[in-house]
Amino acid sequence: MTDEENCNTSANRSLLDVLDARLSRRNALRVSLGGASAAVLSACGGGDTATAANAGPTAAAKRGPGGGPLRLSFEAVAKSTADRVTVPAGYTATVMYALGDPLDDATPEFRNDGTDTGFETRAGDHHDGMEFYGLHAGGKRPDRSGSVRGILAMNHEALTDQFLHPAGSTPNPRPVAEADKEIPAHGLSFVEVRKQGGGFGYVRGSSYNRRVTPLTPMRIHGPARGSLLMKTKYSAGGTDCRGTINNCGTGTTPWGTFLTGEENWAGYFTRSATDNTARGGSTSKSVVSLNRYGRSQGAASRHGWETAGADDRFARWNISQTGASADGTDDYRNELNTFGWIVEADPYDGTQALRKRTALGRFAHESAAFGIPVAGRPLAVYMGDDSRGEYIYKFVSEAGWNAADANAANRITTGDKYLDAGKLYVAKFNDDGSGRWIELDIANPAIAAFAAYDFADQADVLVNARLAADAVGATKMDRPEWCAVHPVTGEVYYTLTNNSNRKVEPSGSSQMAVDPANPRSYADAPSTSAGNVNGHIVRMKESGGDGASTVFTWDIYLFGAESGADPVKVNLSSLTADQDFSSPDGLWFSPRTGTVFIQTDDGAYTDVTNCMMLLGRPGQVGDGAPQVLQYAKADGSMVSVRTHVGAKPTPDTLRRFLVGPVDCEITGICETPDGRAIFVNIQHPGESISRATVTDPASYLSHWPGNAGYGAGGATARPRSATIVITRDDGGRIGVDGGHDDDRGGDRGGHRS
Ligand code: FEO
Numbered sequence: 096m097t098d099e100e101n102c103n104t105s106a107n108r109s110l111l112d113v114l115d116a117r118l119s120r121r122n123a124l125r126v127s128l129g130g131a132s133a134a135v136l137s138a139c140g141g142g143d144t145a146t147a148a149n150a151g152p153t154a155a156a157k158r159g160p161g162g163g164p165l166r167l168s169f170e171a172v173a174k175s176t177a178d179r180v181t182v183p184a185g186y187t188a189t190v191m192y193a194l195g196d197p198l199d200d201a202t203p204e205f206r207n208d209g210t211d212t213g214f215e216t217r218a219g220d221h222h223d224g225m226e227f228y229g230l231h232a233g234g235k236r237p238d239r240s241g242s243v244r245g246i247l248a249m250n251h252e253a254l255t256d257q258f259l260h261p262a263g264s265t266p267n268p269r270p271v272a273e274a275d276k277e278i279p280a281h282g283l284s285f286v287e288v289r290k291q292g293g294g295f296g297y298v299r300g301s302s303y304n305r306r307v308t309p310l311t312p313m314r315i316h317g318p319a320r321g322s323l324l325m326k327t328k329y330s331a332g333g334t335d336c337r338g339t340i341n342n343c344g345t346g347t348t349p350w351g352t353f354l355t356g357e358e359n360w361a362g363y364f365t366r367s368a369t370d371n372t373a374r375g376g377s378t379s380k381s382v383v384s385l386n387r388y389g390r391s392q393g394a395a396s397r398h399g400w401e402t403a404g405a406d407d408r409f410a411r412w413n414i415s416q417t418g419a420s421a422d423g424t425d426d427y428r429n430e431l432n433t434f435g436w437i438v439e440a441d442p443y444d445g446t447q448a449l450r451k452r453t454a455l456g457r458f459a460h461e462s463a464a465f466g467i468p469v470a471g472r473p474l475a476v477y478m479g480d481d482s483r484g485e486y487i488y489k490f491v492s493e494a495g496w497n498a499a500d501a502n503a504a505n506r507i508t509t510g511d512k513y514l515d516a517g518k519l520y521v522a523k524f525n526d527d528g529s530g531r532w533i534e535l536d537i538a539n540p541a542i543a544a545f546a547a548y549d550f551a552d553q554a555d556v557l558v559n560a561r562l563a564a565d566a567v568g569a570t571k572m573d574r575p576e577w578c579a580v581h582p583v584t585g586e587v588y589y590t591l592t593n594n595s596n597r598k599v600e601p602s603g604s605s606q607m608a609v610d611p612a613n614p615r616s617y618a619d620a621p622s623t624s625a626g627n628v629n630g631h632i633v634r635m636k637e638s639g640g641d642g643a644s645t646v647f648t649w650d651i652y653l654f655g656a657e658s659g660a661d662p663v664k665v666n667l668s669s670l671t672a673d674q675d676f677s678s679p680d681g682l683w684f685s686p687r688t689g690t691v692f693i694q695t696d697d698g699a700y701t702d703v704t705n706c707m708m709l710l711g712r713p714g715q716v717g718d719g720a721p722q723v724l725q726y727a728k729a730d731g732s733m734v735s736v737r738t739h740v741g742a743k744p745t746p747d748t749l750r751r752f753l754v755g756p757v758d759c760e761i762t763g764i765c766e767t768p769d770g771r772a773i774f775v776n777i778q779h780p781g782e783s784i785s786r787a788t789v790t791d792p793a794s795y796l797s798h799w800p801g802n803a804g805y806g807a808g809g810a811t812a813r814p815r816s817a818t819i820v821i822t823r824d825d826g827g828r829i830g831v832d833g834g835h836d837d838d839r840g841g842d843r844g845g846h847r848s
């Protein structure tokens with residue numbers, strides 16, 4: 096692909112106009128491919144040429160009557176602490192798939208009083224990342240451009256366990272009946288949804304409906320398959336494993352499969368207080384690895400499932416070394432190594448085993464976002480590791496992209512082709528606005544010479560990617576959450592949600608100093624403890640627009656802040672009351688409009704507003720200016736940090752679109768291919784609840800969605816995580832009007848009258 100700079104030479108059109116025109120050409124080709132996602136396009140240059148040659152009359156048809164420049168077209172939603180979902184005037188949000196909803200006809204309706212069982216055939220808890228997979232209107236086969244029926248694939252990250260039982264969660268030892276509800280309430284849902292009236296509903300009894308749980312058999316793929324590190328009592332060959340847990344962000348592949356990231360999995364496992372000795376002492380490799388991933392000896396498990404009984408489905412949550420074998424095939428000492436991966440599933444085919452893609456590295460995964468595929472070139476997959484001071488990664492496939500694979504008949508083996516062999520990189524941000532991708536390879540001298548851990552082979556590097564990234568001096572970031580790729584520029588955006596350990600003068604090994612890519616440390620009254628309280632969004636531009644590049648430039652798209660905060664030290668993006676936000680987490684670009692959806696998981700601004708979703712129309716790296724932040728040290732001397740701030744948003748380029756109910760997180764966002772419906776997840780409303788008060792509805796912080804008329808319980812209901820669908824009352828595209836792709840007034844595809 097040609098350099099992005101060469102594509103943007105027009106002197107008379109705004110950047111957003113240029114992006115809009117490119118989007119139009121891209122969308123035209125998408126249609127001509129039958130909806131295959133971004134199959135062969137580069138962001139500019141050759142991509143545009145290919146489009147012009149191939150799109151033919153479709154392009155003109157899709158441009159339709161036009162409607163001026165593409166623009167955000169809704170009135171900003173005000174901040175709110177109301178226990179409801181608020182969307183702009185002219186939009187409707189409808190609850191459609193909540194915790195406990197039955198997937199088949201045999202499972203009873205959800206009573207929502209803690210007595211419900213059988214989560215293997217119900218919606219799980221804590222809805223998180225989510226993707227839409229179109230079905231033909233007849234519902235019998237995949238149709239990637241289908242907007243009338245589809246499959247929602249989503250994560251169920253965690254539990255509000257108190258609400259799953261009549262009188263809350265029983266302390267250890269855990270009753271079998273409680274553990275057997277809690278374990279399968281995690282995992283994934285695949286659920287058919289179908290247009291009903293102006294909105295969507297889920298299809299109970301659809302043959303596409305299924306749950307994946309922490310007990311579902313899966314295959315280990317990539318370089319760590321069969322490794323000594325992966326051998327367990329369950330799989331002596333180290334080739335198989337059971338289940339996925341704490342699934343947070345998602346991704347969708349160019350060949351139509353679903354990717355799910357395993358995030359805070361370590362906390363589900365316990366280690367005995369003497370396990371270091373059992374493993375050969377505190378400097379033994381497995382102990383160094385376990386400590387680096389958050390499981391020091393004596394750590395308690397989050398839910399105590401290992402106390403529910405001797406059966407293997409409970410015993411595996413205790414990862415202490417108890418067996419006599421040399422290789423760990425008689426206990427679960429290596430069980431933790433089977434978690435922390437990007438996992439691939441075929442949403443259309445439940446007969447295919449899910450695959451853990453070890454080539455992409457093991458850490459606290461969020462989303463997995465593909466760079467724009469270019470025919471013949473490797474694919475890039477961007478990923479983040481969400482913990483304070485962790486890193487930003489990318490995987491570059493060995494195989495070059497073959498556009499025909501967008502419609503491959505066997506999707507999961509297509510995944511083998513692209514995701515089982517390649518290079519894993521970690522990002523280093525330089526002070527001057529440049530950056531470097533450092534390969535995590537066993538042959539890298541810094542990895543071979545690393546004193547803290549003696550890597551045996553490439554499987555060891557991938558299983559212990561955090562340690563390998565330590566070895567090469569990667570940049571510690573402010574908790575990388577989701578990443579997303581701009582569908583036209585190909586630039587990569589990462590939410591950095593917040594970091595209480597970011598300091599001007601760090602002390603101890605867990606704190607880190609302000610730096611150009613993580614430049615803020617300030618207190619948010621009444622707290623006097625400084626850190627990156629509100630988070631920011633960094634973006635990166637690969638050299639030459641090539642996802643396989645090892646150098647990039649970067650700036651900071653947005654700094655989260657309260658609109659009234661200090662404009663010199665905190666509100667660096669000059670956010671107004673219609674735009675201000677804190678703790679960005681979910682992040683996704685509409686491939687159709689290039690609009691970015693920013694979702695929050697916040698605890699800092701929640702005295703003023705519940706968590707929210709904003710829509711933005713970003714420019715590109717370098718559209719702003721450098722800025723120097725000055726900090727006074729305790730001894731009176733000054734520290735200067737020079738960062739790179741992107742163009743400040745205007746009311747036309749960033750607006751709040753949604754505010755959620757009380758004590759929730761907004762996460763998970765996808766749309767129908769026609770852009771007329773979006774799906775959003777409301778995670779854990781009213782999650783702050785104790786065993787002591789769970790039987791008293793007056794103590795609940797939230798009663799949503801019962802108080803919105805959904806399901807049992809009404810105004811005093813136990814709160815439930817749920818998927819909502821948002822449509823526009825005039826049938827238009829969500830959030831935007833105009834643009835070269837504007838087809839208002841055309842066929843609205845069966846929209847309600
Ligand atoms: Fe599950 Fe980092 O959010």
Ligand code: CA
Nearest residue numbers: 343576680681
């Ligand atoms: Ca998240």
Ligand code: CA
Nearest residue numbers: 576592680696
């Ligand atoms: Ca989060």
Ligand code: CA
Nearest residue numbers: 696760778779
């Ligand atoms: Ca949360």
